[in-house]
Amino acid sequence: MKFGKIITAMVTPFDGQGQIDYEATTRLLDYLIDNGTDAVVVAGTTGESPTLSHDEKLALFRHVVKTAGGRIPIIAGTGSNDTQASIELTKEAEEIGVDAALIVAPYYNKPNQRGLYAHFEAVANSTKLPIMLYNIPGRSVVKIEAETVIELSKIPNIVSVKDSTGDLSSMTKVIAGTADDFSLYSGDDDLTLPVAAIGGDGIVSVSSHVIGNEMQNMLKAYENGNISEASRIHQQILPVMEGMFQAPSPTPVKEALNQRGVAVGGVRLPLVELTEAEKENISKLLK
Numbered sequence: 314m315k316f317g318k319i320i321t322a323m324v325t326p327f328d329g330q331g332q333i334d335y336e337a338t339t340r341l342l343d344y345l346i347d348n349g350t351d352a353v354v355v356a357g358t359t360g361e362s363p364t365l366s367h368d369e370k371l372a373l374f375r376h377v378v379k380t381a382g383g384r385i386p387i388i389a390g391t392g393s394n395d396t397q398a399s400i401e402l403t404k405e406a407e408e409i410g411v412d413a414a415l416i417v418a419p420y421y422n423k424p425n426q427r428g429l430y431a432h433f434e435a436v437a438n439s440t441k442l443p444i445m446l447y448n449i450p451g452r453s454v455v456k457i458e459a460e461t462v463i464e465l466s467k468i469p470n471i472v473s474v475k476d477s478t479g480d481l482s483s484m485t486k487v488i489a490g491t492a493d494d495f496s497l498y499s500g501d502d503d504l505t506l507p508v509a510a511i512g513g514d515g516i517v518s519v520s521s522h523v524i525g526n527e528m529q530n531m532l533k534a535y536e537n538g539n540i541s542e543a544s545r546i547h548q549q550i551l552p553v554m555e556g557m558f559q560a561p562s563p564t565p566v567k568e569a570l571n572q573r574g575v576a577v578g579g580v581r582l583p584l585v586e587l588t589e590a591e592k593e594n595i596s597k598l599l600k
Contacts, residue, residue, distance in 0.1 A: 314443050314472035315496050316386050316413070317351020318515035318532050319525055322359035324563045324570070325373065327578035333369060337576055339380050344575050346384055349525025351515075353377070354415050357390035358452065359519050359563045364581040367402065374409045388445060392416035394453075396432050400439040413443040415475065420453040426461045437468050444470055449477035449500060459486035466491040475500045475517045481507060488512045502554040506547045509535050519562055520554045523569045523599065556598040560587055568595050 323345065326337035345353060355377050356362045356370045365373070374389050381387055389406040391414045392399050403414045416436050418429060437444050446465060450456040456478060457465075463486075465471050476484050477500030488497055488511060498517045499508035505516040509532055521528055527550050535543035557566045561584055568587050570577045572595060579586055587595070 314413075314494060315514055316388065316445075316473070316498075319349050319521050319528055320352040320354060320388065320498060320515065320517045321345050321350040321521045321525065322357045322517050322519055323353045323355055323377075324522065324567055324577050325356070325360040325365065326576070327581065329578070331579075331581055333365075333373060334578060335376050337578065338373070338376060341570070341575060341577060342377060342380050345522070345525065346381075349527075349529040350385065350521055352386040352388060352412075353381075354388045354390055354517060355411075357415055357447075357517075358417075358449075359566070360390065361563065361581055361584070362390050370402065371405055371409065374406050374411055378410045386412040388413045388415050390415045390417070392419075392436070392447060394419040394422050396435050399432075399436050403436055403440050403442065407440050407442050411442065413445055413472075414440065415445045415447050417447040417449065418453040418455055418457050420455075423455055426458055429455065429457055430461055430465060433465050433471065434468060437465075437471050441470065443472045444468075445473040445475055445498075446471065447475045447477070447500070449475075451477065459483045459490065462487045463490040466495045472496065473498065473514075476508075477501055479504065481511060484508060484513065485511050502557065503551060506531060506535060506543060519566050520550070520557045522566050522575075523557075523573060524550050524553050553598050556595060559594065560591055565591070565595060568592055569599060572596060572599060 326334040328334040389411040391403040391406050448457040473496040475498050496514040498515050502520040531543050531546035564580050567577050
């Protein structure tokens with residue numbers, strides 16, 4: 314299943330008291346739709362999911378689904394390291410009307426490949442929602458091996474994977490070993506073009522908050538066979554992509570949005586605001 318080319322892992326706007334700012338969320342979603350975003354992930358890592366309560370996630374899902382009004386697909390981040398909790402949140406998100414669920418590899422528990430398969434199978438069997446696997450060993454410690462992704466892809470509603478391994482060889486195995494309607498999205502902005510070159514379907518992006526249109530232009534140039542133009546755009550926007558990760562995400566991209574006039578507030582502890590030097594660097598990148 315394809316969700317477009319550019320999926321933005323949307324930040325969660327907070328007000329001055331650190332509570333979800335729903336008016337700012339509406340403005341942010343409209344801004345993203347107007348600037349190159351084909352779909353959004355809500356309450357993912359970039360949305361500071363570790364610090365969002367269960368009720369906050371549900372309220373956020375409701376608001377974004379209502380605000381989007383069917384204009385773009387809404388992918389809800391409903392995974393955790395607790396299989397039963399993941400099932401319950403996924404079921405509730407389905408009732409709210411999201412279009413798909415992003416299920417992260419269980420973190421901290423360190424399951425083996427059989428455990429990973431059983432976890433994702435249990436969540437998938439509990440819902441009719443399309444499931445996007447989230448393979449991010451840098452945060453979860455465990456990697457969903459290519460062979461496991463391929464086996465999971467045979468479950469009818471497991472339709473996609475967000476791959477943040479940085480392992481192009483493993484991604485190639487997944488693309489070659491899964492059906493044509495199974496999609497693979499890069500989870501690393503700087504690999505957007507390389508993943509397209511091996512047959513990937515797009516990117517679940519942080520940087521698209523500020524360079525969504527440029528990323529769309531890069532992928533369109535590649536699809537049209539204009540490799541030199543795609544490469545030129547990649548080289549031009551790479552510093553911005555790298556700058557969005559100069560400090561723990563989503564702190565830099567929230568600063569970039571605030572500087573752009575798209576107010577999203579700050580971050581929740583244990584994340585902290587950028588230093589003045591880091592803020593200045595963001596300003597230079599945006600120019």
